[in-house]
Amino acid sequence: MRRHPRAPRAGHREARSGILILGGGFAGATVARRLGRVGATLVSDENALLFTPMLPEVASGSIEPRHVVIPLRQTCPHVDLVLGEVTAINLGRRIVTVRNEVGELHYRYEQLVIALGAVPRTLPIPGLAEYGVGFKSFYDAVYLRDHVLRELELADNELTPERTAAHLGFVFVGAGYAGVEALAELHDLVRDALRHYPRLRDVPQRWVLVEAQDRILPAIPSRLGEYASELLARRGIEIHTGTRLDAVHADRVELAGGRQIATHTLVWSAGVAPHPLVARLDLPTDDRGHIRVDVTLRVEGHDNVWALGDIARVTNEATPGRTDPPTSQHAIRQARRLAGNLRATLEGRPLQPYRYRALGQVATLGRYRGIAEVLGLRVSGMLGWLITRTYHLYAMPLLTRRIRVLSDWTLSLFFRRDVVSYGGSEAAPALGAEPPTGMDDTATSR
Ligand SMILES: Cc1cc2nc3c(=O)[nH]c(=O)nc-3n(C[C@H](O)[C@H](O)[C@H](O)COP(=O)(O)OP(=O)(O)OC[C@H]3O[C@@H](n4cnc5c(N)ncnc54)[C@H](O)[C@@H]3O)c2cc1C
Numbered sequence: 230m231r232r233h234p235r236a237p238r239a240g241h242r243e244a245r246s247g248i249l250i251l252g253g254g255f256a257g258a259t260v261a262r263r264l265g266r267v268g269a270t271l272v273s274d275e276n277a278l279l280f281t282p283m284l285p286e287v288a289s290g291s292i293e294p295r296h297v298v299i300p301l302r303q304t305c306p307h308v309d310l311v312l313g314e315v316t317a318i319n320l321g322r323r324i325v326t327v328r329n330e331v332g333e334l335h336y337r338y339e340q341l342v343i344a345l346g347a348v349p350r351t352l353p354i355p356g357l358a359e360y361g362v363g364f365k366s367f368y369d370a371v372y373l374r375d376h377v378l379r380e381l382e383l384a385d386n387e388l389t390p391e392r393t394a395a396h397l398g399f400v401f402v403g404a405g406y407a408g409v410e411a412l413a414e415l416h417d418l419v420r421d422a423l424r425h426y427p428r429l430r431d432v433p434q435r436w437v438l439v440e441a442q443d444r445i446l447p448a449i450p451s452r453l454g455e456y457a458s459e460l461l462a463r464r465g466i467e468i469h470t471g472t473r474l475d476a477v478h479a480d481r482v483e484l485a486g487g488r489q490i491a492t493h494t495l496v497w498s499a500g501v502a503p504h505p506l507v508a509r510l511d512l513p514t515d516d517r518g519h520i521r522v523d524v525t526l527r528v529e530g531h532d533n534v535w536a537l538g539d540i541a542r543v544t545n546e547a548t549p550g551r552t553d554p555p556t557s558q559h560a561i562r563q564a565r566r567l568a569g570n571l572r573a574t575l576e577g578r579p580l581q582p583y584r585y586r587a588l589g590q591v592a593t594l595g596r597y598r599g600i601a602e603v604l605g606l607r608v609s610g611m612l613g614w615l616i617t618r619t620y621h622l623y624a625m626p627l628l629t630r631r632i633r634v635l636s637d638w639t640l641s642l643f644f645r646r647d648v649v650s651y652g653g654s655e656a657a658p659a660l661g662a663e664p665p666t667g668m669d670d671t672a673t674s675r
Pocket of ligand 1: 251252253254255256257272273274275277278279281282283284285313314315316344345346347364365366406407504537538539540555556557558559560591
């Protein structure tokens with residue numbers, strides 16, 4: 230039954246223990262969990278944490294979608310969870326406004342933790358907002374799987390080679406982890422699915438990876454990046470590095486230099502930008518809009534405001550001269566330090582600096598292929614794939630979820646990939662940084 234939003238009702242509430250955490254992703258949920266019985270109020274627009282490292286496998290169907298979302302009420306049992314959208318922060322009055330179907334709630338805090346993450350970073354490329362699809366949210370992954378399977382169905386019915394080419398053309402822009410892993414997984418899905426489409430078996434497909442920098446996976450050691458490039462090229466994937474996307478149309482994209490590719494699928498994963506709410510706050514930011522924090526993770530110049538994860542620019546004592554990259558690995562470590570410093574603040578103890586040296590980096594390149602750099606050791610192929618999977622499983626917060634994912638993986642060794650659609654919305658989730666709806670400019674001030 231459809232629920233109708235009730236008329237807005239004003240309400241003032243106190244954050245539990247005076248601590249208010251905004252955002253229930255890797256950063257916010259880990260701070261909440263680490264605070265344990267100290268307790269806190271956690272505001273999130275979803276009641277679960279999305280385990281993004283496994284999102285590409287949701288798109289390809291190797292993992293059940295609900296197994297990569299971790300219920301916040303289960304993983305943070307001592308937290309007071311408020312499901313709603315943060316629409317305003319009044320730093321001077323120490324009040325955060327949250328909107329949900331109940332109405333508008335105002336939360337008073339003593340200590341504020343901002344962990345709202347990032348949104349896809351888009352560029353003013355003609356047609357991108359209209360025809361591009363992101364790869365960041367749960368809905369993106371579900372939509373993309375359904376879309377790709379639908380393109381196969383349509384290609385199977387198409388009458389002209391030109392129109393078939395657009396159904397079987399898949400273009401990914403941005404060759405960071407998310408873009409490369411999503412492409413590799415979806416490529417595997419289509420290869421497996423074609424078994425059921427005898428008419429399409431000999432029809433050419435086009436898989437294209439476009440990257441503005443001069444190599445793919447720029448964040449990992451070049452030898453592993455080269456391995457990834459060679460592997461993808463051997464599978465017939467075209468890689469265009471040092472190349473920009475110029476325009477997107479309903480049935481083709483244009484790359485710099487006038488190259489045209491027939492497609493109905495443009496996946497945009499060319500970086501992220503801090504949550505747009507930051508732009509409305511009077512907080513110190515870097516040139517890309519991330520909140521600047523000191524080495525204890527407190528916002529510069531603000532004694533009771535903290536920030537971490539993808540929304541913040543975090544300096545790390547273990548890596549002088551470099552700020553942390555936007556990864557869950559770093560967000561979790563920052564959260565552990567921040568929770569420790571929050572406890573220290575409440576108990577009047579000195580704060581400790583954040584210091585973390587990453588153990589390594591891992592990525593999968595479809596089934597049975599992966600790359601890993603762990604403690605300086607570089608591994609690729611089947612072993613790289615196993616290390617990547619083991620690492621992701623180890624990083625999952627809830628034991629019951631780990632068991633479910635492990636059972637999905639085990640079953641996928643014995644059964645062929647399922648090619649049924651998840652059956653979500655036919656409209657693509659909106660791409661780009663939209664400010665939260667109904668944001669109140671006047672209330673969002675110091
Ligand atoms: C496809 C993909 C694959 C990735 N793979 C890896 C990987 O393999 N390894 C790795 O280390 N990192 C990976 N990352 C990066 C990783 O997901 C991020 O660095 C990490 O999620 C950052 O954590 P965060 O808590 O800062 O932000 P998020 O996890 O994005 O959390 C932000 C939270 O805030 C909530 N929120 C946002 N706006 C509002 C609002 N107005 N009101 C209330 N709540 C709000 C969101 O719903 C979300 O729960 C991947 C990312 C993607 C997209």
